[in-house]
Amino acid sequence: MPPIGGRTIQASTAEPNLITATPPSTTRSIRSRVLGRSQDQASPERPLLVLHDVTMRYPNGKLALRDVDLVIPEGDFVFLVGPSGAGKSTLIKLLIRDEVATRGEVVLDGQDLAHLPRRQVPRIRRKIGIVFQDFKLLPSKSVWENVAFALEVTGTPRGRIGPAVDRVLALVGLTDQAQQVPSQLSGGEQQRTAIARALVHDPRLIIADEPTGNLDPLISWEILQLLLRINELGVTVMMATHNAEVVTALRRRVVALEEGWVIRDEVGGAYHRED
Template sequence: MIQFKKVTKAYPNGFNALCNIDLVIPENEFVYLIGPSGAGKSTLLRLIFMEELASSGEIIIDKYVLSELTPVQIPYYRRNIGMIFQDYKLLPRRTVYENVAFALHVMHVSPKKIREQVDYALDLVGLSGKKTHYPRELSGGEQQKICIARAIVNQPAILLCDEPTGNLDPETSWEIVHLLTKINAYNTTILMATHDTEIVDGIPKRVIAVNKGILARDQVLGTYVQ
């Protein structure tokens, strides 16, 4: 469960990225987060991932009250959340397998479990045959799939997707969204920031629209344009 209670994020230069956001996303939901560039979508995701801290209000993610977490607790909290990025953020000098396994190494998982879980995640995203490839040897879509595999390899409860199809062609974008839908079916809450009208309209889900830092619309089975 993701809960925002009157959350505001203000920057020192006076810009308010988010204002008084109230939001509840129950477990296993798939939510599109839409809005123009600079509307506050990425800020909202970064607040959940604790890359940034809210200026006021309270964010509760499952059992965690984020304002109460100490810097030492943040890495442990992040292990419950997967994040995928528009620019993939992969380790270029490591193979597909190593990139995905890395997320488990940091959690001190045993080598046997790492093998099992990585194989499962790569199988799920359809990259089992490319374990030994390096990211640069793969297409954008395949790199995004590595990123997804890495995000889900430790089976997090929540998956945050920051414009995951932003750099991909329409066909690959559909492939990625179908993959995310499949992951959602395995009881993972998905919050996906996107500009892609066709996807939002093509696979109807709950739509949360933000504009100029304000929650403009919250619609069950919504469309991109109201």
């Protein structure tokens, strides 16, 4: 998407780069300091997310996931790759309980989402922040209001909303654009707004479904740098993507899906199988 209103796009985000050597033992406290509050209960022994033998068959009979096993420790950065129709978005829908698995267990922070009573869904969703390809911002609200809205709907006390919104907008480098509406922003700025909104309730896991799908290569890198920085703050990140260049360059964990099967799960992987 081209910049709107002649705005020039920064090549890097405005914040200093926090990816510099952070000892693992201090990651938690940095996360709580930057994102505001700490509500961590996960221990090193209990992974944040476990999928065990998960099959998803849609009502029309389509098998979208087959026998999927996946363990994601807290703090991981995972690329979910695979061709269109492979099951990436379906897997993400199971994590946010948009859909319920036909078979198997999806366990987030010790809770099986399939057996979670409906009234407990909002509480588990607060552990997750989600970012989509098409941003999904409210067009009539400003950047600030879009981010604040995520806290208003969960009944956060007014006095806590302002500081939390200011903090995440600073983190994503949008303090100066806080009063603009989405149509006045570039694509990269809109996606950074969506990331701020996903982060504002201090989630344990950020899930991004093709977040760079509508962005040009330079801006895609900017978004990746931001997600990596958020990961360095202790937030687990799962990103579904077709962006082979980014995946191969970054050498992170790669989980590859094809026709609903996990065909590869590789630490330090490339977009395509290399053997």
